[in-house]
Amino acid sequence: MTTTIDVASIRRDFPILHTRVGGRPLVYLDNAATTQKPVAVLSALEKHYKESNANIHRGVHYLAERATDAYELARKTVAGFLNAARSEEIIFVRGTTEGINLIAQSYGFPFLGEGDEILLTTMEHHANIVPWQLVCERNGAKLRIIPVTDSGELDMEAFTALLSERTKIVSLAHASNALGTVNPVKAMVDKAHACGAIVLLDGAQAVGHFPVDVQDLDCDFYVFSGHKLFSTTGAGVVYGKYDRLQSMPPFQGGGDMINKVTFEKTTYKRPPGRFEAGTPNIGGAVALGAAIEYLGGLDRLALLEYEHDLLQYATGLLSEIEGLKIYGRASEKVSLISFTLEGVHPHDIATVLDADGIAIRAGHHCTQPLHRHYGISATARASFAYYNTREEAEKLTASLKKIKLLFG
Ligand SMILES: *Cc1c(COP(=O)(O)O)cnc(C)c1O
Numbered sequence: 001m002t003t004t005i006d007v008a009s010i011r012r013d014f015p016i017l018h019t020r021v022g023g024r025p026l027v028y029l030d031n032a033a034t035t036q037k038p039v040a041v042l043s044a045l046e047k048h049y050k051e052s053n054a055n056i057h058r059g060v061h062y063l064a065e066r067a068t069d070a071y072e073l074a075r076k077t078v079a080g081f082l083n084a085a086r087s088e089e090i091i092f093v094r095g096t097t098e099g100i101n102l103i104a105q106s107y108g109f110p111f112l113g114e115g116d117e118i119l120l121t122t123m124e125h126h127a128n129i130v131p132w133q134l135v136c137e138r139n140g141a142k143l144r145i146i147p148v149t150d151s152g153e154l155d156m157e158a159f160t161a162l163l164s165e166r167t168k169i170v171s172l173a174h175a176s177n178a179l180g181t182v183n184p185v186k187a188m189v190d191k192a193h194a195c196g197a198i199v200l201l202d203g204a205q206a207v208g209h210f211p212v213d214v215q216d217l218d219c220d221f222y223v224f225s226g227h228k229l230f231s232t233t234g235a236g237v238v239y240g241k242y243d244r245l246q247s248m249p250p251f252q253g254g255g256d257m258i259n260k261v262t263f264e265k266t267t268y269k270r271p272p273g274r275f276e277a278g279t280p281n282i283g284g285a286v287a288l289g290a291a292i293e294y295l296g297g298l299d300r301l302a303l304l305e306y307e308h309d310l311l312q313y314a315t316g317l318l319s320e321i322e323g324l325k326i327y328g329r330a331s332e333k334v335s336l337i338s339f340t341l342e343g344v345h346p347h348d349i350a351t352v353l354d355a356d357g358i359a360i361r362a363g364h365h366c367t368q369p370l371h372r373h374y375g376i377s378a379t380a381r382a383s384f385a386y387y388n389t390r391e392e393a394e395k396l397t398a399s400l401k402k403i404k405l406l407f408g
Pocket of ligand 1: 032033049095096098127128163173175176177182202204205225227228
């Protein structure tokens with residue numbers, strides 16, 4: 001094993017990992033649904049509310065300035081994390097879902113029309129399907145779907161064939177929450193741009209696993225949720241190229257996004273302010289900044305290597321279980337495994353595992369079209385983070401073998 005990180009020490013940073021479930025140590029393998037939070041994030045949140053809490057941008061008093069500075073510093077931290085060209089390209093939203101809705105409404109509604117096409121993939125999360133259907137219903141645009149292969153990779157020939165001058169936007173997951181597949185997004189951005197289409201990447205499952213550079217990818221938009229990046233719920237990010245954002249109308253109207261309001265006409269702030277109506281999740285943004293700082297203190301390439309090793313190890317163990325089928329065998333994957341076990345419903349798997357203290361997820365993982373593609377309605381999914389261990393993968397395997405005996 002090539003562990004170059006100290007997992008025992010990392011685990012001490014995450015208090016919840018020491019929970020006991022019915023007397024057994026918790027084995028948390030539901031990281032694709034949400035990640036756990038290190039003390040650094042929890043204390044940043046507490047410190048913010050104890051020492052800096054005020055509303056931002058409008059006040060001139062001491063606390064208002066502290067809160068505004070902290071919020072804007074978090075924006076800079078996120079910009080650095082994604083290697084955005086400038087911090088004005090970072091918009092704080094609730095999460096990936098709200099981020100995609102923002103782009104669908106502020107870009108899709110005004111710029112897409114009858115006959116225009118939106119390219120998605122079979123493996124998209126519902127959050128990257130439904131907002132575009134709303135655009136289609138309203139504007140007469142059409143969805144076209146890039147199919148997946150049996151191994152759970154995108155069919156790149158089909159992608160090339162689907163691209164045309166009608167394609168206005170290509171919107172896809174950087175990494176799939178159901179298959180783990182890491183898509184070849186850089187090459188896809190190049191091809192889409194060559195056709196005049198713009199590209200939105202759903203980074204919800206990417207940012208927590210590997211470094212992302214939006215300038216290198218050259219994507220037009222990138223979105224992610226803080227809670228899948230070891231921070232709190234309720235704060236996420238939209239990155240957009242500045243000129244693109246500058247051309248877009250507001251998403252929601254309200255306070256803090258305007259220059260001047262009269263009953264006849266209102267003018268809007270420049271990005272990012274234009275897209276942040278009302279009081280944002282200030283504490284959530286501060287916590288997200290702290291989560292990024294925390295990650296910055298670790299060797300991210302070593303974490304990636306560790307997770308890759310863990311994925312290989314767990315895949316090997318699970319593959320030995322008779323009747324267990326893994327969905328998602330892409331050559332490049334983030335550390336999650338979706339599977340079915342012959343004769344046992346995924347919900348029963350999750351329920352029995354829970355009795356052993358093991359947390360996984362069962363269901364369609366908000367990817368019903370993908371499950372339909374494979375002719376199944378549900379899978380069980382074990383999703384790992386860098387704080388998980390080989391021992392935990394072994395416990396999962398042992399419990400699954402027990403289930404096999406119980407139900408088989
Ligand atoms: C979790 C997830 C989403 C939705 O994120 P929210 O935080 O629920 O808004 C979208 N896409 C992918 C790939 C996800 O994993």
